Amino acid sequence: MKSLKLYGKRDIRYEEATKPAIEKQDDVIVKVKAVGICGSDISRYMKLGPYEEGMIFGHEFSGVVEKVGRAVVQLKPGDRVTGCPALYCGKCESCKKSEYARCEKLTVIGSTYPGAFAEYVKLPAENFVKIPADVDFDAASMVEPSSVVIHGLYKTMMHPGAEVAIMGSGNIGLLAVQWANIFGAKKIYAIDIDNEKLAIAKALGASATINPKDGPVHEQLMTLTEGRGVDVAVEAAGSIVTSAQVFSLCKKGGSVVFLGIPYGDVNVERFYFEKIVRNELKVYGSWNAISAPFPGKEWETSLQFMASGQL
Amino acid sequence: MKSLKLYGKRDIRYEEATKPAIEKQDDVIVKVKAVGICGSDISRYMKLGPYEEGMIFGHEFSGVVEKVGRAVVQLKPGDRVTGCPALYCGKCESCKKSEYARCEKLTVIGSTYPGAFAEYVKLPAENFVKIPADVDFDAASMVEPSSVVIHGLYKTMMHPGAEVAIMGSGNIGLLAVQWANIFGAKKIYAIDIDNEKLAIAKALGASATINPKDGPVHEQLMTLTEGRGVDVAVEAAGSIVTSAQVFSLCKKGGSVVFLGIPYGDVNVERFYFEKIVRNELKVYGSWNAISAPFPGKEWETSLQFMASGQL
Amino acid sequence: MKSLKLYGKRDIRYEEATKPAIEKQDDVIVKVKAVGICGSDISRYMKLGPYEEGMIFGHEFSGVVEKVGRAVVQLKPGDRVTGCPALYCGKCESCKKSEYARCEKLTVIGSTYPGAFAEYVKLPAENFVKIPADVDFDAASMVEPSSVVIHGLYKTMMHPGAEVAIMGSGNIGLLAVQWANIFGAKKIYAIDIDNEKLAIAKALGASATINPKDGPVHEQLMTLTEGRGVDVAVEAAGSIVTSAQVFSLCKKGGSVVFLGIPYGDVNVERFYFEKIVRNELKVYGSWNAISAPFPGKEWETSLQFMASGQL
Amino acid sequence: MKSLKLYGKRDIRYEEATKPAIEKQDDVIVKVKAVGICGSDISRYMKLGPYEEGMIFGHEFSGVVEKVGRAVVQLKPGDRVTGCPALYCGKCESCKKSEYARCEKLTVIGSTYPGAFAEYVKLPAENFVKIPADVDFDAASMVEPSSVVIHGLYKTMMHPGAEVAIMGSGNIGLLAVQWANIFGAKKIYAIDIDNEKLAIAKALGASATINPKDGPVHEQLMTLTEGRGVDVAVEAAGSIVTSAQVFSLCKKGGSVVFLGIPYGDVNVERFYFEKIVRNELKVYGSWNAISAPFPGKEWETSLQFMASGQL
Ligand SMILES: [Zn+2]
C-alpha cells in the first residue's frame, strides 16, 4: 500500500508499505479516509522526537473498518470510525489505576508503530470509536486534537460564566476557543502573534484578541478585563516564552493548564514566577487525550459536539 | 519603649519608639514575650522588600494582652496570645470572598506597620489567638510560620499514607517535616545541602535525608523510593535552583506546593518543565498563612499540635 | 402604593402600603416592572413558612432604580436591575467565610421584610445587578430561580458530555433542563407526572422524558440509558417521593443534588438508601442562590445566558 | 481440613472441607493464623445476605503463604500476609476505570466463594499484602475493617484540625475513632447507646462521648461544640435510626460519610432531611475497602499505622 515514512529530520518519503494483517484476535484494520497533521507531527518532522527510522508517519485519522479479529464484536466491516492513536502498557502503576495518559510506556502510532499516513492502519478494537452519521471523515480526523484539549480543560475550574485566556491560536488553541464556548465561558481572550489566526479565533467565538506585538500580554489582558484577569489560562502555544507568560493572566486563585510542552528550557522571570505563589495559582499539566474507560469520554464528547456543529 | 528598626539594607538600629496607644475600638495592645526571626525577615534585611524607612521590624511573636479597645469582648488584659501579623484591606475582590491570603493590599506588621521587635505591639483584636496553658511563649511565637506551612499543605493531596519530599530544612522546611508527620505521611524525605540541618530533620521525623551534594536530587529520591517518586513535593527552600528541581520529585499525578518565592528568575530546564506536563502534576502556589474566619483554622490547628507536643 | 400582603394560609390581600424611603446610605429603591411567582411562594401561601402577618409578599423581581442612598455609586436612577432578595447577617461563622447561602439568619424579602408584589421595593445596593439591554424585565425577574439552579449545579460534576436526569419539570426543573444544556450535557432526561410539562421540557432541550405513571422511574431511565444511569441527578420536584427516588438514577460514583426541600418526612426505602452507599454516590444539598462576592457569579452568569438567548 | 460453613439463618456448622489446590497460575494458598468476625458476618448469620448454602464462612484473616501458582513472583511460602477478601469482575464499566469498590459483580469470600473460617484459604496473589515484622496476626486480620474505614474517610474533608462525630462504637466505629486521630482531628465525639463501648472509644482517643439515652444526639453534640457541630460525621452504626440522625451533626457545609448500610428503610424525618439541604451538606456513600492499584492504598496505610502502634 501507499504510505509516507519518516526517515530523519525533514526527511519524509512516499513509499510502498506492507498492508497490515489481522494477527491478534482484537486487531482491527481500517481503511483511512482522512488524516490530520498534528503540531507534534511538525515538531517530530523538524526536530525528531522518539521515532523508528522508516516508520509510517501520522496519528490523527478516520476511516472505514476493513477487517476485524475474531474476538471483536463491537465493530464490523463498513463501520465509520475515528482512531485513538495511543497505546498503553497495561502494567505500570498508572495503568493499574486506569490513568492511561500517565502510562510509563505510553506510545503513539506514527512514532514506533506504523502510523496513519497510509492506506490502512491497524490498532486494537478498543482504540476505535464509531462516528455519528452527521460527522464527516475530515471532522472525525480532528477528534484526537479535540480530545487533547478537553482532557486538559476537564482538570480546570472552567464552568459557565468563566473568563478564559488562550495562549496560541494554532490548531490546539483554536479548538480551545471552541471548547471554552462549549463550557459556557463568559469571555474568551485569544492570544497570538499572527493576526490572521486571531481573526479565525474571533470567528470561532473569541470575545477579544491580543497580539503580543502590541504590548505585554498581561497588560493588554488587564485592560480588557478591567484589572481582573481570567479564571482559567490555557497554554496552547507550546513556546518557551508563552509558557512563562501564561502565569500572569489569571485572577488570584485562578488556574493554568498546559496542553503541551515547548521542548526547551523555560526561563520563568521573577515577575512571572511570583504570580504562581503570590496569586495562589493552581497549575495543571495535561498530557495526551485519554482516560478510562479507554479511550475515555474525551472522544465521545468530541464527537457529540462535532455532531451538534459546535466544533 | 525599646525597639529594633530597619533603616536600609543590613541596617537595623536599636532605638526608642513611642509606645502604642488604643485608638480604634477594636485595638489591642500586647506586651511582647517572645519574637521569632522569619526567613522573610532575613530576606528583607539582606535585600529589602517593601518596607518603610525606620519601621519597627519583626512579625512573629507572642505575648500578654496589656490593654483593649472598648469594643473588644473576646480578650482582656492578662490573656496569653499569639499574634497574626497580616492586615487585609477588606474591600478587594479577594476580601469580598474572604480569601484574605489573596488580598490585593495584604500587608504585614514589620514592613509598613510597626512590628514585633519591640516591647509592645498593637493590632486589631481579631489578629490575636489565645494560647493554651501548655504552650509556652517561645513555641507560640512560632505559630505564624507553622500556619504558613499548613496553609500550603491543606491545598495538596497530603493524607495518611502519603509519600512526601521537602526541599529545604530551614525553619519552614523543618516545620513541614513535622506537619507531614501529623498528616500521616508514610515516608518523608528531607532535602538540604547542610548535613546538620538534615540531622535535625531526621530527629523531627524525616524517614530519610538527601544532600544534593551527593548527586542529583531526583536520582537519589528515585533510588530511595524504588523509582516511584512522591505524592507531594514541598518547596520550602525558596531558591531559584530548588524551585525548578522540585518538579522532578513527584509520581505521575502528584502535587507540588510552593511555600515561598526565591526572589529571582527561575530557569526551569526542559527536563524539569516536561515533568509538569508529561507527569500531569498539580502545582499549587501558597501565600501567607491566613484564611476565613480570620485568621483561619491554620492558627488554631498549629496551637492544637503545639499543645499535644507534635510541633 | 399598591401591594399584595400575606395574612395567613391562603389569605393574600390587595392593599395600600407605605412607599419605602431611603434610610441607610446604601439603600436603593426600585420601581418594580416584573415579578415572578416562586414555588416557595406557593408553599408559603398554602402551608405558611416563616412570615410576618401582613408582610408584602413576593421576592423574584426586576425593575428600574428610582432613588439611591448617598453612599451608592454603582447605581443611579433609571438603571434597569434585577434584585437578589436574600439578606444575610454578616456576623455568623458562615458569613465570616463569605458563605452567604449558609448564613445562620438568612432571610428573604417577602417573608419578614417587605417583598416585591408592590410598586416599589427597597434593598441594599449590593443586592441589585444591572441587566443588559437585550434582557427584558420579564426574563430578568427569573434571574433568582435561575441562580438557585446554577448555585446547585456548580456543586456537581456536571461537565460537557455528562448524562443528566432531572426530577420535576416545574419552574426550577425546566430551568435545570436549560442549564444542563448550557453545561454541555450529552443527554438530559426530564421526569414529571404531567405530560404537558414534559412537552415543555422536551421543547427546552430534554433528550427524552419519563412519566412515573408509565412505570418505576429508575426502570424507565435504565432502559433509556442502556443500564448505565446518569452522571448527575437533580432533585427539582421537592416532593417526599422524588426525594427518595432520585438516589436510584445515578451511575456508580455519580452525584445527586437537592435544589429544594419537600417540607415533610422522607421515607427512603431500603432499595433507594442502599444506592447511596453501594453506588458510592455523592449527595449535595444546595440552598438559596448566593455566593461571594455577593450576590455571586450565579447572577451574572444567569444574565449572560439570558442575553445569549440560551435561557 | 476443618472449617465453619453457613447453611442458613443462624445455622453454622463445623465440618470437614476439601483443602484448596493451586489451579490458576496466580493462585496463592494461605494457612490461616487469625480470623476476625465482621459486622457483616453477623448480619449474614442473622438475616442472610447473598450466600451459597454450605459455603465456608468468614472473610477477615491473616496467615502464612503455603503454596503459590507458577506466575507468582511477589510472594513465596513462609511470607506473612493479610488477605483482601474482595473479588471484582474486571469487565464492568467500574472495573474498566479501576474503581473496584464499584464493580457491578463485586463479591467477597465467605459468601459465594470459600471463606476464612478454615485452615486454608485460596485467593489470587494480588489479594495478599505482606505484613511488617512488628504487626502480629491478630492485628493483621483487622486490616480489612480498618481499610473499610479509611476508604470512606479519604472521601471526606477530614484533615488536621477537623472536628469529627462518629455514630456507633462497634468494631467499625472504634476504628474510625483511631483513624480520626491519625487524620489529626481536633475533637472526636463517639456516640453509642452502650456505655462500655463508649469507655473503649474514650480509651482509644475520643475527646468526649454521647449516649443517645441521655437526650437527643444533636442537642448533646451542640452543647459539647458550643453550637458549632462537626466538620465530618461518620455513620458507623448501620442502624435505620442513626442513618437519619447523622445528618443533624454537621456544621453548615460539613460532610457525612456512610460506612455501611442498615438493611432496612430509613425514614428521614423532615428535621433531619432539611439539614442536608439547608446546611448544604456533602453526603458520601462508601462501599468496601478497595481501590487501585488493587487492593489499594487503604491496605498499606492500615499496616503502616498498625506497625506504628496507632491502630
Ligand atoms: Zn495529535
Ligand SMILES: [Zn+2]
Ligand atoms: Zn502503563
Ligand SMILES: [Zn+2]
Ligand atoms: Zn467542574
Ligand SMILES: [Zn+2]
Ligand atoms: Zn514569618
Ligand SMILES: [Zn+2]
Ligand atoms: Zn483585600
Ligand SMILES: [Zn+2]
Ligand atoms: Zn484532603
Ligand SMILES: [Zn+2]
Ligand atoms: Zn424564588
Ligand SMILES: [Zn+2]
Ligand atoms: Zn450570617
Ligand SMILES: [Zn+2]
Ligand atoms: Zn469485614
Ligand SMILES: [Zn+2]
Ligand atoms: Zn467489575
